[in-house]
Amino acid sequence: MNEISDSSNLEFEPLADSAIVYRALLRKQWIDRENNLVLFDAYLLRPNDRGLSLTIASVSSPEKCAANFKNCYGVASLQVGQIRELGLDAVPDSASHAEIIGLPYPKDDRDRAERLADLLAERSIIVWQHRQT
Template sequence: MTTNYPFDSLADSAIVYRALLGKHWIDEANLVLSFAYLLRTNEADLSVRIASVCSPEQCAAKFKNCYGVASLQVGQIRELGLDAVPDSASHALIVGLPHVKDDRDKAERWADLLAERSSIVWQPSQT
């Protein structure tokens, strides 16, 4: 996949974090749900943080409300035919996802597959 970003490509073994910004993105068994990987209307690509330069806590701290942070290996993203492309030293975009309004079946299928490959690595303390 050709990019216009000036940052080095991520290794397949690299880990990225997805901030879980909705309570409905996590189920009762603490599994990531597909909602976490559906593009929102204002998004062209899906925002993730690069784990080698950003801890799960730092990822969560970027948002007013964060209900968890999920990790995903870049190689698993690429196995699906998508890619994680760095656009800064600590941030990347999962590219290749369609919006639900453009192709609901494909958007939901990829979101399901990404969620299945994710694991929650941080949640706020319940104090």
């Protein structure tokens, strides 16, 4: 895993376990619309990303989170404590943004990456979806 030191994270208070964060679902194939579920692909770390992008719910809404992207098909919520239960963390890097850190890249450890992604998806609740036309 690519670890990059970033001292700017130190200026933001750690998120409480009870804090809610949003994950923007930027691909149609990240959502099972029939069952209203997030699929594990939404939580796979992509090359060159060091963490998965999150919006901090206390300073945003699902609609505002979705509006930050040209194409957003849904927004899922997660509780920070549920992320930490998996040995991962949600670390803020601005007043409104955080990243899930500690995930392996699929190319480095596919089984662990998919298992953690699946566990994150199971803990996610879709709180906003783009209306299909």
